[in-house]
Every structure is written in C-alpha cells, then in structure tokens.
Amino acid sequence: MQPDSKAVHAGEGGLLETPSPLSPPIYQSSVFVFDDLARAGGVTAGQEPGYSYARIGHPNADMFSAAVAALEGAGAGATAASGTGAILAALLAARGEGSLAIAREIYGGSVALARNFLAPLGVTCAFFDSHDPQAIPEGAGAVLVETCSNPLGRLTDVAALAQEAHRRGARLVVDNTFATPYLVQPLSFGADLVVHSATKFLAGHGDVILGAVAGGEALVAAAQASLTTFGATPDPFAAWLGLRGLRTFGVRMERAVQNAAAIAKHLEGHRGVRAVHHASLDSHPQRDIAERYFGGRGPAILAFDLEDEAAAAEFVSRLRFIRYAPSLGDVATIVLHPATTSHRQLSAEEQSGLGITPGTVRLSVGIEAADDLLEELDHALAG
Numbered sequence: 001m002q003p004d005s006k007a008v009h010a011g012e013g014g015l016l017e018t019p020s021p022l023s024p025p026i027y028q029s030s031v032f033v034f035d036d037l038a039r040a041g042g043v044t045a046g047q048e049p050g051y052s053y054a055r056i057g058h059p060n061a062d063m064f065s066a067a068v069a070a071l072e073g074a075g076a077g078a079t080a081a082s083g084t085g086a087i088l089a090a091l092l093a094a095r096g097e098g099s100l101a102i103a104r105e106i107y108g109g110s111v112a113l114a115r116n117f118l119a120p121l122g123v124t125c126a127f128f129d130s131h132d133p134q135a136i137p138e139g140a141g142a143v144l145v146e147t148c149s150n151p152l153g154r155l156t157d158v159a160a161l162a163q164e165a166h167r168r169g170a171r172l173v174v175d176n177t178f179a180t181p182y183l184v185q186p187l188s189f190g191a192d193l194v195v196h197s198a199t200k201f202l203a204g205h206g207d208v209i210l211g212a213v214a215g216g217e218a219l220v221a222a223a224q225a226s227l228t229t230f231g232a233t234p235d236p237f238a239a240w241l242g243l244r245g246l247r248t249f250g251v252r253m254e255r256a257v258q259n260a261a262a263i264a265k266h267l268e269g270h271r272g273v274r275a276v277h278h279a280s281l282d283s284h285p286q287r288d289i290a291e292r293y294f295g296g297r298g299p300a301i302l303a304f305d306l307e308d309e310a311a312a313a314e315f316v317s318r319l320r321f322i323r324y325a326p327s328l329g330d331v332a333t334i335v336l337h338p339a340t341t342s343h344r345q346l347s348a349e350e351q352s353g354l355g356i357t358p359g360t361v362r363l364s365v366g367i368e369a370a371d372d373l374l375e376e377l378d379h380a381l382a383g
C-alpha cells in the first residue's frame, strides 16, 4: 500500500466487536472486565492478548500506534499522551546506561526535558552540532535530532548521523514532527526510533495533544513500559482524535507541502522580505539533503525574514484569516514570531547563532487554496 492508503486503513484490525463499525468506537473506559480468574491472570501477566487497565493499554491507543508504525515503516509503535512524553520514553529506552547527546538546534521542550528534568536526575546530557556527525560526544547512549529544524528548516543528514552513532555504540532517535513520514521515513535511513508530536501534522486539526514512538519491537516495548510506568499514556478520546485526523494525512500533507512551496517561491524577492528559508528553493543551502531525503520537496513550514521586529509586528497585525498561534501542523495556516515566542528563552546571540533575526516570521502552512494564501500575505506585506 502507498502511504496515503495506509493512513486511511492502518489500525483497522484493532476493533473488539464483530461485526465491526466502519468508524471505530471511542472505548472510553478506564478498565476492562474479565469473565474468570484464568483470563485475568493471563492478560495481567502479558501471556494472553487483551486489555485490563487503560493506562497500560486500550484499543484506541493500539489503533493509533499501528497506524503511525505503518506510516513510518516501523515494526512497532506506541502512543503517548504528548510528543514530550514520547520523546522522554524514547530517550530512556534508547540510552541504555549511556548519556544523552542532543542536537543544539532542537525543540525548546526537548532542551527543557534534558536540562531541567533528566540532568537533575543524574542523566548526563550534552548538546552537539548535529550537522557534524563527528561531534557526537563519546559515551552517548542515545542521540536525539530532528529531521528538520525549527524555525529555519535546516535539514539533518540522518544516515550519516545513524552511521556515526552506531559506530560509537549509540542509538539514534529522530523527531520527525516537522517533516513527517509524508516526506521522509527516518528508520529507512538507519534511525533506531522515530518520535512525533502527533499534536501537529499527524492529528492535524489543532484539537488534541498526543505523541507517538515508532521503531523496532524491543525498543518500542521498552518505550511503552516507560510510558505506562510514568503515566504518559493517552486518553482513549485523544487517541481516537489522533486516528480520525490521521485518516486524511495524505491529502492534507500533499496540499500543505504544495502551498508552502508556492508561498516560498512567491515571497522570494518580494518587497520587504530579506530572505526566505525553505528546502524547496534553490537558494536553500542544503538542497542536496532535500533531494536525497525529501524527494526535492520542502516541509509544510517555512520562515522568512522581515526588516526588524516592528516590521514583523506590522505584518502580523495586518493578517486577516491567518492567525497567530504558537503551534504548527494544523489544517489552518498559522503564524508565529520565534524571537518573542518559541525562542524567547534564548539570548540575542544564541538566536542569531541559529539564524533567527528579530524580523523572522514562521508560517505553518495549512490546506487553504494557494491563491487565498498568497493574496493574504501580499495584503499583510503591503503595510
């Protein structure tokens, strides 16, 4: 099956009823009942398939896990209550007894997880330049990178990092939230685990917080054990919303990726726009990586630089249907100013080291008609 078809059908085997409903029920129950002691014992011991207590597992989570695993080309998947929970579980599963090596250019919540949570518990966390695989620190048990950075869309050579990580006895965990399996399946380039904030493109409708882990069976089982133990497993309705959103993943991504490329092309050379950052453009410094990993396409997120913060504020204030929201991956196009929101905790020097200027604006591109988006942007830039 093609990925678009997998998104529509994967996980259908997880229903409890026969005959089964076409749309899965929400198994909104905290616990499942048993007919006898033997079965209760067998399921509790994990010797028989079945469900007991919903923090440990339920059909809605399993259906979503199966669907994400299918899309990522993975042997197994696990669903988490959030992307952050998924990242924590994946890192704990992957690191063994080793330390953590984390890309310097990474989601702010992942930095907080390492610095404010794992480091105080005694897990050594080092940040490294993920564009230099040789920079992976010695002693690393797990390496965490993103396929595509926020907000400037710098790309990661996953195969080179996987090779170097494995040579050092470390496992590679890839956060594929921005690129999504529509553009790339990191496991096929040697990654050991893929993680998602399914809150974003996988669920796609800005209505649920959800995460996912995908990879080989043993590592995913270890990640699932962590999720269950620290209580970061999903509510049935959240998992249901995730699968409901995922069913349209293929058509949503196709439109959003095309829209983002059209906007990037339109804004390049536009009056008042100093630079456009998007992998679909010939001006992108890593076109070779975009060709190799993304089939030459770019993600559904782009950034561009306006003159200064005042110009960014003016641009945002003139937008009519594109609204300001600190997230991404929604069916609606949304805008964000990284310097005062997602990257606010960084100093001006750290921001400029990442290429973020006070005038940088990020768009998470939705599935509106391209002409409407271009007209909206022209209007906002004409201020």
Ligand SMILES: *Cc1c(COP(=O)(O)O)cnc(C)c1O
Binding pocket: 082, 083, 084, 085, 107, 109, 146, 175, 177, 178, 196, 197, 198, 199, 200, 209, 210, 211
């Ligand atoms: C949003 C996001 C996360 C965190 O996901 P939550 O679902 O909010 O916990 C992690 N990584 C990336 C790249 C994200 O964009």
